[in-house]
Amino acid sequence: MTEWELRNTRDGYAEALLELGEKDPRIVVLDADLAKSTQTEKFKLRFPERFVDCGVAEQNLMATAAGLAATGKIVFASTFAIFATGRAYDQVRNTIAYSDLNVKICASHGGITVGEDGSSHQALEDITLMRAVPRMKVVVPADYFEAREAVKAVAYLDGPAYVRLGRPKVPVLFGEDYRFRFGKALVMRPGRDVTVIACGYLLHKALLAAEELSGEGIEAEVINLHTVKPLDREGLLESAARTGRVVTCEEHTVHGGVGSAVAELLAEEMPLPMRMVGIRDRFGTSGAAEELVEHYGLGARHIAEAARRLCHGDNGGKPRR
Amino acid sequence: MRPASELERHGNMSGVGPGTEGMVLEGTEAEELRKRLETISRELRRDIVRMIGLAGSGHPGGSLSCVEILAGLYFYKMRHRPEDPDWPLRDRFVLSKGHAAPALYAVLARCGYFDREELWRLRRLGSMLQGHPDRLRTPGVEISTGSLGQGLSAACGMALGLRMDGLPSRVYALVGDGESQEGGIWEAAMLAAHQRLDNLTAILDNNGLQIDGRCCEVVSLGDLPAKWRSFGWEVQEVDGHDVLEICEALDRADAAQGPGIIIARTVKGKGVSFMENNVDFHGKAPTREEMERALEELGEGT
Numbered sequence: 001m002t003e004w005e006l007r008n009t010r011d012g013y014a015e016a017l018l019e020l021g022e023k024d025p026r027i028v029v030l031d032a033d034l035a036k037s038t039q040t041e042k043f044k045l046r047f048p049e050r051f052v053d054c055g056v057a058e059q060n061l062m063a064t065a066a067g068l069a070a071t072g073k074i075v076f077a078s079t080f081a082i083f084a085t086g087r088a089y090d091q092v093r094n095t096i097a098y099s100d101l102n103v104k105i106c107a108s109h110g111g112i113t114v115g116e117d118g119s120s121h122q123a124l125e126d127i128t129l130m131r132a133v134p135r136m137k138v139v140v141p142a143d144y145f146e147a148r149e150a151v152k153a154v155a156y157l158d159g160p161a162y163v164r165l166g167r168p169k170v171p172v173l174f175g176e177d178y179r180f181r182f183g184k185a186l187v188m189r190p191g192r193d194v195t196v197i198a199c200g201y202l203l204h205k206a207l208l209a210a211e212e213l214s215g216e217g218i219e220a221e222v223i224n225l226h227t228v229k230p231l232d233r234e235g236l237l238e239s240a241a242r243t244g245r246v247v248t249c250e251e252h253t254v255h256g257g258v259g260s261a262v263a264e265l266l267a268e269e270m271p272l273p274m275r276m277v278g279i280r281d282r283f284g285t286s287g288a289a290e291e292l293v294e295h296y297g298l299g300a301r302h303i304a305e306a307a308r309r310l311c312h313g314d315n316g317g318k319p320r321r
Numbered sequence: 322m323r324p325a326s327e328l329e330r331h332g333n334m335s336g337v338g339p340g341t342e343g344m345v346l347e348g349t350e351a352e353e354l355r356k357r358l359e360t361i362s363r364e365l366r367r368d369i370v371r372m373i374g375l376a377g378s379g380h381p382g383g384s385l386s387c388v389e390i391l392a393g394l395y396f397y398k399m400r401h402r403p404e405d406p407d408w409p410l411r412d413r414f415v416l417s418k419g420h421a422a423p424a425l426y427a428v429l430a431r432c433g434y435f436d437r438e439e440l441w442r443l444r445r446l447g448s449m450l451q452g453h454p455d456r457l458r459t460p461g462v463e464i465s466t467g468s469l470g471q472g473l474s475a476a477c478g479m480a481l482g483l484r485m486d487g488l489p490s491r492v493y494a495l496v497g498d499g500e501s502q503e504g505g506i507w508e509a510a511m512l513a514a515h516q517r518l519d520n521l522t523a524i525l526d527n528n529g530l531q532i533d534g535r536c537c538e539v540v541s542l543g544d545l546p547a548k549w550r551s552f553g554w555e556v557q558e559v560d561g562h563d564v565l566e567i568c569e570a571l572d573r574a575d576a577a578q579g580p581g582i583i584i585a586r587t588v589k590g591k592g593v594s595f596m597e598n599n600v601d602f603h604g605k606a607p608t609r610e611e612m613e614r615a616l617e618e619l620g621e622g623t
Contacts, residue, residue: 060508067478
């Protein structure tokens with residue numbers, strides 16, 4: 001078994017902020033008393049005149065970010081995903097997105113893998129909420145390098161964007177030379193039997209699942225859907241057309257999340273057998289991140305099982321080739 | 322009178338908007354100013370009543386209560402260029418109580434941001450004048466508002482951004498009293514005071530009414546001047562329908578050491594007898610007959 005180097009996506013965010021701040025005086029960072037957690041503190045220490053701590057007031061954080069952006073700043077607004085998208089939803093929708101302002105909401109602690117803090121701090125609906133807001137772009141990086149490069153990319157996209165970062169350290173899947181292509185689904189591993197679409201924390205699990213399936217003669221194509229919105233329609237349809245089966249994976253509710261986004265596309269353009277690995281109408285709970293991944297059925301074996309069932313049909317039997 | 326230092330700072334800003342010359346508000350000069358702003362206010366009221374009447378929906382009460390405040394800002398105090406809405410040195414205005422959009426539209430049209438004929442298309446499909454302000458559609462609107470309690474935060478952000486850039490521009494935000502029941506207003510109040518945003522002035526349209534009745538009967542706002550003072554703001558209280566009091570307060574606010582708020586006592590529906598202090602006209606348009614009656618009361622227009 002390969003030993004993976006582990007790094008935080010939020011560290012990638014912090015690194016990107018330093019790079020951006022160095023070369024662009026328009027970069028401003030706001031936080032809501034979580035700078036040590038979101039890692040914006042690194043920017044704060046380097047560029048204190050361009051950092052504003054809004055205190056425990058996420059609604060004000062978002063509307064203030066909008067005002068700053070209205071003066072020509074490129075504003076990064078950070079807090080936990082649950083507060084950024086839930087607590088401050090109306091500010092994000094009405095003041096940032098409706099005004100079409102350059103606010104990049106980079107929220108850490110997305111998903112069930114927040115772990116021990118439990119349900120109140122586990123954003124399981126943030127992708128749903130942000131995906132539903134017109135003009136909002138949604139990016140879910142899978143590792144340190146992807147987070148770093150994605151943040152640098154969204155900084156220069158017009159209008160609002162949401163970047164979902166995680167709490168735990170995750171395996172490093174990319175390298176220094178990784179080139180992030182916004183809006184372009186990335187094939188991580190080619191395969192002919194089933195398309196497995198994942199992002200963020202579960203991308204690594206999807207790759208492990210593909211490894212497991214390969215041993216059984218099922219070749220899964222693993223797609224990194226780092227950009228959840230806008231969806232790479234062509235890329236996804238091309239893969240789905242080849243494999244004829246799709247599994248989606250998210251540490252997030254399946255209601256309105258990544259699985260829904262893919263299902264909306266397939267239902268209209270190419271209806272085919274599909275399964276969603278994700279959380280179904282449940283709140284989170286306390287536990288270690290990896291325990292929770294197992295508990296909610298989001299692990300590599302769950303992904304593999306979903307793919308297996310699609311390939312074999314629910315009755316078992318030989319793969320449909 | 323503006324402090325000398327500020328006059329100096331803006332001494333080279335040729336072509337700036339109205340009200341930049343600095344003015345002692347007494348004597349004949351003051352009387353002329355009063356007359357000018359009162360005339361403008363009456364005409365703005367006519368436009369507001371007519372545009373809401375023609376639209377068949379909208380918020381006349383809170384639009385009519387803030388007319389003199391907007392007149393003082395746009396025709397006396399603020400530096401702005403209607404022909405160049407993005408002029409970087411302009412002062413910013415945020416209508417935090419976004420439902421008073423008709424008042425803002427009437428002012429912007431009169432300043433020349435867009436053709437006055439647009440007013441009669443308020444709230445219609447395809448109109449540049451939405452039910453609540455939309456910065457992408459309407460020249461002169463700095464930020465989209467309508468969901469209450471957010472505009473003051475946005476104004477804080479603008480004040481921070483302008484200060485970071487070392488620009489002399491000031492930011493004005495008009496807040497409603499009913500709106501002050503939103504927690505976000507007080508989050509913004511704390512941040513502005515902590516950041517010592519001396520380039521930010523809020524004006525409270527204190528008309529005492531909200532949709533469900535009198536503010537003091539719905540949820541009491543308590544001692545508003547004391548509240549704002551305790552949050553670290555410099556508080557002034559004025560008659561919100563006395564244009565000179567408003568202009569003087571706006572001038573005094575320039576010298577504030579931190580954020581300032583002008584609490585303006587106003588009358589909801591001001592200027593139209595059957596709308597004044599009538600909570601029913603918070604969000605109800607006048608009928609055609611009521612519109613004609615209101616226009617008659619408001620006298621000759623342009």
